[in-house]
Amino acid sequence: MTALLPAWWSRVLAAALVVFGVLLPFGFGTASGFMNATIIALAFAVMSLGLNIVVGVAGLLDLGYVAFYAIGAYAVGWFGSEFFSRVNVHVLVSPVVSELPGIHLSFLLILVAAAAICAAAGVVIGLPTLRLRGDYIAIVTLAFGEIIGVVAVNGQSISLGGGMTLTAGNLGISAVDEPYIPGIGSFGLLDLRPWYWLIFAILLVALFVNLRIRDSRLGRAWVALREDEVAAVSMGIPLVRTKLLAYAMGAAFGGMSGAFLGTYYTEVNAGQFQFGFSIFILAMVIIGGLGSIWGAVTGGLLLGYINNWLIPDVLNNLPSAFGFSFQLTQVEFGIFGFLLVITMVLRPQGLLPERRRRQELTAAIPAEDSQLSTGPEDAA
């Protein structure tokens, strides 16, 4: 994007987008379905940005990203509800919540904790994949995602002592604290605007971090590792540290978004963390354009809106108009698969491709061949 426009233009555009984003909620009902969809779409965009670091930039195919959604959401369940009822910790929470048993941290602290725990989990999943390439990385990460999912389901049998368990399994940890701002009050579900601004701010932070890293020593090192691992380490890039940093960064954004969604849904249920969700986020990254920051945001918003607004709210009864007896939500994964196939056929580089990928796909002819083509047959 920046390559097409002069520097000042992209700044103006960025500023305009931020202003538009901040003012957007005033155009819609405070608790409308569209606001709800927008909030979830923004959270998906944050996850998409995180996964893009791992898959798009560093080239490590991660099929277990749902694990970080789960861990981020459980951070909220653990540190922002009555779940650990034998423990009493209260940090910067509303007066009402500070009377309740359990661990109750301010949402901002939970956000930081979720990012930190996920970064650590990202390193854990990264370690066994360091010696692997391509498909094999995908298998290991897939297994990791499944392990976390199974632990979440069976966590109600994992005792932590005092009658407390690790998770509540499919029963879910509910009555999660709403974010609270001292002096203003708690977020409520009747007015979705504060939720919107919160996740919009998180997205802006994620965007800023991604853009800054893209044109840095670290960003170049990730791309170099993706392009040629042997050459990259021979140029002085430490393989282990650089790869693990990519996993950790990607996971941290997944954790932040997961913590937000856990709070927003007011419940953390093991049933939310299915393998399909990893593929869903991956589809956002691919449809947006692998490795492209703006692509990841676009892909996240697009699939977020389709999943939470277009299919359930707008087109859900479309099949009945044609005499079919199903609703569109029942076939949503089929729709996403179809979109993915269409993208791969019509625009394999994604909606907003990274400039590097763009040249890969448009200039597929190697340099030597293009030189040969200006040879004798031109004269003939």
Add this chain to the structure above:
Amino acid sequence: MSTVQPAPPILRAERLTKKFGGLIAVSDVSFEIPARSIVSLIGPNGAGKTTFFNMLTGLIRPTSGRITLDGANITRARPDVITNRGVARTFQNIRLFGAMTAVENVMVGRHARMRAGLLGAVVRPPRVRGEERAARERARELLGYVGLATSSFERFASQLPYGDQRRVEIARALATEPSLLLLDEPTAGMNPAESAALVGFMRRLRDDLDLTILLIEHDMKVVMGVSERVTVLDYGRKIAEADPATVRADPVVIKAYLGTEG
């Protein structure tokens, strides 16, 4: 360590051996590179030259033996650590980062000489900005030095013609600020005029940058023209080591490598 030699060796390999299962790729090779010299490693295909190179740069761990650089043991060091200590290399089949521009490729070579980490990248304080600017300038300087046209600086490496890719690869290696440069068949795919130019360029590199150069090469004209010493490998063993004229006349070498026409 060595009391006899006037110039202490910058790199010393002692009894280096590499076995791949039953295959002995490199067998008991001892080897020294005097500082500021240009030495060549030759041998028929499959003689173990590239394996030897890969051991020196840490890409392959030797089965036994010892490698020291400026007296420090680097036998089991990681490739990035060895690069950090001043060994740079190019590859037989060019290995550029195809989806990065020429300048970016060379900037990756600066990695070990830069400090900015995650926090520095995000916060981007003046120190990091300065470092980034300096790395970019240095990259452009080096690309000019190896003779890449300015108009190609921002082109993607995969789109550059073959000769320019070789240039960028050498610039990228130089960006790591090496004291020892390993070139793996740099004239592969070059015509005689280009090869001759490369001989002059290697001498200039040594004189301008105080470099020591180790060369794997098949083009005998280049080897004989530039090397101060030639080491010959055959079936993983060192069969000769002397100045070019002596090696050329050595019957063992002629039999193993140059054939009967020599």
